[in-house]
Amino acid sequence: MDEKGEKMTNVLVINSSVRSDDSISRALTTLLADRIAADVHEITHRDLTGDIHLISAQSLSAVAKSPEQRSSEERALASLADTFIEELEWADYLIIGSPMYNFGPAASLKAWADLVARSKRTFTYTDAGPVGLLKIKKAFVVAVTGGTAVDSNIDFMTPWLKHFLTFIGISNIETITADGIYGKHGEENIRCAKEKIAGLSI
């Protein structure tokens, strides 16, 4: 609350499923956002299946320059990464919907990570090693798979995502898992994820 007694908490919800209405990760991130909405000032939704681009030599060179030094072409190239980083700097809480594709994250989520990992903005190197610079209080990772067990030795999504979030400064991470949704326990696993969300607060 600020001095006027108004809520100050900002939440960023990121989705990366290529599915829409039938996406379980989208349904669960929506449920979680609704669950905490009463305690939140503002929620921003970022859908990574929109116009995300991959990093390139040109985009890396553009973001390495200060905004004043960038040409108009470089400004355009840097603008999406700048926006993604500003969203993270604005957020107090982060919700990420992460469907598993080929044992890892969606390509768009990896592309997002490549764009937001920026020295002196989201992380920095010190004599003691890398230090994350984001001030996000907590991240909720909603991990959804068709058959692969989350945290098994062939899950290259959840450990990677948690490590990356820690790298950029977010160490308080809660995972909500709906794995093996096409298996015989699929419906039950989705129901358990919903139950967990119903008991969550920020």
Ligand SMILES: Cc1cc2nc3c(=O)[nH]c(=O)nc-3n(C[C@H](O)[C@H](O)[C@H](O)COP(=O)(O)O)c2cc1C
């Ligand atoms: C291209 C592709 C690759 C997939 N690879 C895996 C996989 O490696 N392991 C797995 O358990 N499920 C895999 N799945 C299934 C998805 O994880 C599953 O459909 C999940 O529900 C996707 O999340 P969503 O419901 O939010 O779309 C894959 C699906 C697609 C489309």
